[in-house]
Amino acid sequence: xxxxxxxxxxxxxxxxxxxxxxxxxxxxxxxxxxxxxxxxxxxxxxxxxxxxxxxxxxxxxxxxxxxxxxxxxxxxxxxxxxxxxxxxxxxxxxxxxxxxxxxxxxxxxxxxxxxxxxxxxxxxxxxxxxxxxxxxxxxxxxxxxxxxxxxxxxxxxxxxxxxxxxxxxxxxxxxxxxxxx
Amino acid sequence: xxxxxxxxxxxxxxxxxxxxxxxxxxxxxxxxxxxxxxxxxxxxxxxxxxxxxxxxxxxxxxxxxxxxxxxxxxxxxxxxxxxxxxxxxxxxxxxxxxxxxxxxxxxxxxxxxxxxxxxxxxxxxxxxxxxxxxxxxxxxxxxxxxxxxxxxxxxxxxxxxxxxxxxxxxxxxxxxxxxxxxxxxxxxxxxxxxxxxxxxxxxxxxxxxxxxxxxxxxxxxxxxxxxxxxxx
Numbered sequence: 001x002x003x004x005x006x007x008x009x010x011x012x013x014x015x016x017x018x019x020x021x022x023x024x025x026x027x028x029x030x031x032x033x034x035x036x037x038x039x040x041x042x043x044x045x046x047x048x049x050x051x052x053x054x055x056x057x058x059x060x061x062x063x064x065x066x067x068x069x070x071x072x073x074x075x076x077x078x079x080x081x082x083x084x085x086x087x088x089x090x091x092x093x094x095x096x097x098x099x100x101x102x103x104x105x106x107x108x109x110x111x112x113x114x115x116x117x118x119x120x121x122x123x124x125x126x127x128x129x130x131x132x133x134x135x136x137x138x139x140x141x142x143x144x145x146x147x148x149x150x151x152x153x154x155x156x157x158x159x160x161x162x163x164x165x166x167x168x169x170x171x172x173x174x175x176x177x178x179x180x181x
Numbered sequence: 182x183x184x185x186x187x188x189x190x191x192x193x194x195x196x197x198x199x200x201x202x203x204x205x206x207x208x209x210x211x212x213x214x215x216x217x218x219x220x221x222x223x224x225x226x227x228x229x230x231x232x233x234x235x236x237x238x239x240x241x242x243x244x245x246x247x248x249x250x251x252x253x254x255x256x257x258x259x260x261x262x263x264x265x266x267x268x269x270x271x272x273x274x275x276x277x278x279x280x281x282x283x284x285x286x287x288x289x290x291x292x293x294x295x296x297x298x299x300x301x302x303x304x305x306x307x308x309x310x311x312x313x314x315x316x317x318x319x320x321x322x323x324x325x326x327x328x329x330x331x332x333x334x335x336x337x338x339x340x341x342x343x344x345x346x347x348x349x350x351x352x353x354x355x356x357x358x359x360x361x362x363x364x365x366x367x368x369x370x371x372x373x374x375x376x377x378x379x380x381x382x383x384x385x386x387x388x389x390x391x392x393x394x395x396x397x398x399x400x401x402x403x404x405x406x407x408x409x410x411x412x413x
Contacts, residue, residue, distance in 0.1 A: 006321075007395040013325045014387035017332040022379055025341065031253045040253065046376055074249075074296045077198055163369070170373035175380065 012055075016062055019051035023067025028074060040076070041156050044068040045164035048091045049116050050171040053109060057095030064091030078144045082132070086123030090116045098172075109172055117161035124157055125150050184304055187233050191299045194229055197222055198292050214280025215287055223291045234298055242297045250289040258282045305330050318398035331390055332383070340382035344375065 027044030044067060052060020064087035072080045098104055098112025128150035136143035209217040230239055261278040309330050312323045319327070 004395075006324075007391045010324060010328050010391040010394050011387060013328045014332050014391060015384060017329040018336065018380075018383040018387065021333055021336045022376075022383055025336075025379075026376075028249065031249070040257075043372070046372075047380075050376070050380070074293050077292065166369050167373045167376055170369065171376055171380065174373075174377055 012059065015051070015055055016059055016066075019047050019055075019059065019063040020067040020070075023047040023051075023063055024071045027068045027071035041160050042068075042071075043160075043164055043167070044071060045087065045090070045116070045120060045161060046167045046171070048087055049094050049113060049165060049168035050175075052091045052093075052095035052116075053098050053104075053112065053168060053172040054176060055095070056099045057092045060091030060095035060099075061088050062091070064088040078132075078142060081142075082124060082127035086120060086127065089123065090119045093119055103176060106173075109169065109176075113165040113169060117158065117165055120161045121154055121157045125154060128153065184302055187302050188299060190229070190233065191295060191302060194226055195292070195295055195299070198288070198295070212280075212283060213276075214283035216284075219284070219287050219291070223287055226291050226295055230294055230298055234301070238298075238301060242294050242301065245297055246290055246293040249293055250286065253289065254282050254286045257285070305334050309334075313397070318400035320400050324394050324397065324399075327394055328387075328390060332387065335386065336383050340379060343382065344379055347378070348375070 023044045023046075026047050027042045030043050031040045047067065048060060048064040051063040065084050068087045069080050069084035072083050094112045094116040096112075097115055098109045100108075104112075128145035129147040132142045132145050133147070211217060211220055230242070234242065258278070261282075262275065265274060265278075309327060312319055312327050
């Protein structure tokens, strides 16, 4: 394989590792618990969305799958499954809609971020209201939420998504332009 | 103790936290929210850490765990208290939500030190040196591992400390600073620039490392490593 192709692949590995580590740090350091459900508000989504907007759906999806889920391993292991799936899909969707090789318009990026917020809120609701209670019948480890708690978590998740998306949009405005210059 | 053995032991110790067994099976509560299973697990984990990690590292791990845990637990309890006072939740008062936070405190002070000891116990730089010193070149998988290790080390040891230093210097706690109350827009702007600084610091060397690592001699498939011996 020619060195330049291999260097490109290694570059992508490095970018994935960088954003996954930043998402892990962003999720771990800023944690505000949500009393109703035992979950917590965090800013890891910022780096998932930023990675997706700057580098595309594959990088965004993998960053979402790895970074925040690893953070959940520290203190909140019950949420690893939900976080890995929801944020992986969120990163992939934001990248699919909001990333193009030539640079997307601001309107398209805003739509992508809105889709990401929707996936975040709906995804966690589905997991906490339906999937976890179902799994808890066989595996008590997942008995941490119920439909009432999931409903109470919608507003904090919307707030988290909007706040993270606003920061991710600012990152895209600065770094996305520089990347395409 | 060899690092591989220590890491394997720590990974085994994490298993009850993830599976819930046998913690959920052991009956009885010492306090509301603190079961006998979790109390015993907490003690066992910290005994294991005392036996397997150097004293100074254990102290640092405890400090970092407390820094992560206490704001979460006390912040959450304060939020619950405010919701109760506002009549929005927890009609039963502190007795209704205290067990949840005691359980959270126990869980976090058990799992977080374990996770930190696990990460601290992996000698990333030694692994990097071992990968680089292979006599017959390195495989593509090892090249990707090398890149991930370098980036992780760079962020944890260089980018985060430097960013924290900048934050400490740029936002002093002087009463004469004359700073007005931050608005939501101002907060978003501040967090955006902090995130951009972190991203730039994290990715700045990646293009250089990608070219450097790509140029390392690659091990061809089927080529065996030769061990040093009397006739080689």
